[in-house]
Amino acid sequence: MDRPPGMVDVAREAGVSHITVSRVINGHPSVRPETRTRVEAAIEKLGYRRNSVARALKSRRSSTIGVVIVGSDLFELPRILLGVETAAKEAGYWVSLASRQGESTTGDLVETLRRLTDQSVEAIAVVADRPVAVEALTRLAIGVPVAVVMSGNVPSPDLSFVEVDQELGARLAVRHLLDLGHRDIAHLTGALRTFDARARVEGWQAELAAAGAEGALLEGDFSAESGFRLAQELCAADAALPTAVFAGNDQMAMGALAAFAERGVRVPQDVSVVGFDDMKGAGYLVPALTTVRQDFAHLGRSAIEVLVRMLGGEPAERHKIAPGLVVRHSTAAPRTAS
């Protein structure tokens, strides 16, 4: 015998029919304990393993959840993925991966989703950083439950959304600076084609407006390089330096810190800096970075949990996970209250 044993082989070994083997494996109640034991012994002896492909074909249940990754600005992808994978495994599902890098057109995305449904995935989690991708999703009848991770605000009754509340995070950061006494808080934005960057801008604006404070907006792209460049611009400008800078993410904060160090601008004495993400090592920048922490593993886990509920017939859900402010040493009261 050159191929792995099937149910028939186990059945022959145990002296029963293959369907009894099926029942034992699926935990069907009406099997005599004695028979069950015999079948289990045969399974053990032959080293039988259920062929999940055949099972998927017949039962139309592949026990697989597809994950689509759109965009590659996602620094924290591994943590999300680990959350996804862990939760999926716990729920008895496989994770099948499909990514779309670079400029993904709507057609590309459709094709990726198609490939995934061809594979008979039961549900799909889309980890997307761009509104474009999500807008495309809303126009698609995919036929399986879909959860969108990390980006929301698009009205769509059939899609679930799981995201960290970016606007709240931004507000937390800005409020912290306001509380310290800052009234001129610049924002170095992330890539504005992404949801996250936009939501952070909104949070920053809203909080600033509520406090009657102000600040310049400089557009970056989430890279440390852009943070560096924008901070340099800030220094070079004729106007006085703002007393605080809210960076689009920790990478940009890092760049800004480098630029300030180069110009001899002291942080936090001359200018306060807040980041976003709480990336690995953020506490060991100089100075240790005050930032907004996102729980990415939680995000991934929630996505799967939502999908599992949807597979159970529940309607689509929307979850906003609250981020938390982590205060370290890159923020302080402004030197001179104007």
Add this chain to the structure above:
Amino acid sequence: MDRPPGMVDVAREAGVSHITVSRVINGHPSVRPETRTRVEAAIEKLGYRRNSVARALKSRRSSTIGVVIVGSDLFELPRILLGVETAAKEAGYWVSLASRQGESTTGDLVETLRRLTDQSVEAIAVVADRPVAVEALTRLAIGVPVAVVMSGNVPSPDLSFVEVDQELGARLAVRHLLDLGHRDIAHLTGALRTFDARARVEGWQAELAAAGAEGALLEGDFSAESGFRLAQELCAADAALPTAVFAGNDQMAMGALAAFAERGVRVPQDVSVVGFDDMKGAGYLVPALTTVRQDFAHLGRSAIEVLVRMLGGEPAERHKIAPGLVVRHSTAAPRTAS
């Protein structure tokens, strides 16, 4: 009709038999062009998509490659994964994910591999940072081609290995310091249970020995925190500070930089620091970090390419990808040549 159309439906529409449809889809040569066109029209009209589960069942080819992730110290996982996914897609394969976090026993690993083969994956890539995992692999007859990513040095004729040459990377880093005139080069190691950390220690030792130089070894765990702590120890020690520090990775270098800044030790004037990885933003630390760059996407891509060749009947291969030194501003000649 409530379920998606199958080949029979297409066949009926086109007025042929389902097997002709199969031939058209698989690009079989002996189909009359006129028939082909008719079938293609029917496919288009019905929106037919091949059921890859049924195909996998019959042909025993799932077109899926399994990826097992062992350990979670892998900061650069997403880049590897993206390389894997891209290369797999190009080669016509799916990627199915399975991770093992935390303390993975051999039994755990076996079970994970089993689950993957149950799914009929055609090949498996194991991204592992620990020797334990790899040793377990060598004792297993898995039945499909296996490539191990990121860790080598274990003799095993059936396993392919794809890794960045860690020892070479360490040598590059240390040689750079030696060339600058350093003779006392401490090494803050990564977690010694991992291959990478060990290989870097070996490279450091070998290069030091070859040059007749010396230096202390302090054991860390790849975290910025450990880099910080060990650098503090270095400062606190009665003996003089080494003139250079080779950190186990960029995170640890970051921690060390923070510790030195706190103590008023200037980098690179008082002490030079070299990292490993070239993590995102390494060029925007203060000072910009000299480090060793690993091409992770290449790593992932190579793994898939090797597996595809193995699926084509080729024997196992071993690849060492050469890392490159990136010189920035955290290294300089020692202040006083002794």
Add this chain to the structure above:
DNA sequence: CAACGCGATGTTAACGTTAACAAGCTGCCC
């Protein structure tokens, strides 16, 4: 002109599982 070869198409039978239905056995109650 018949036989052969070959390209194009069709028929049948798997792949290994689960669903639906059928049937045997036991024990219980009237």
Add this chain to the structure above:
DNA sequence: GGGCAGCTTGTTAACGTTAACATCGCGTTG
């Protein structure tokens, strides 16, 4: 003691595809 319920087991038929073999028609060649 017969019939019926209920538990256990078996028979048969799919799921949608591909492999192997069969068939048909036509052009070519001895």
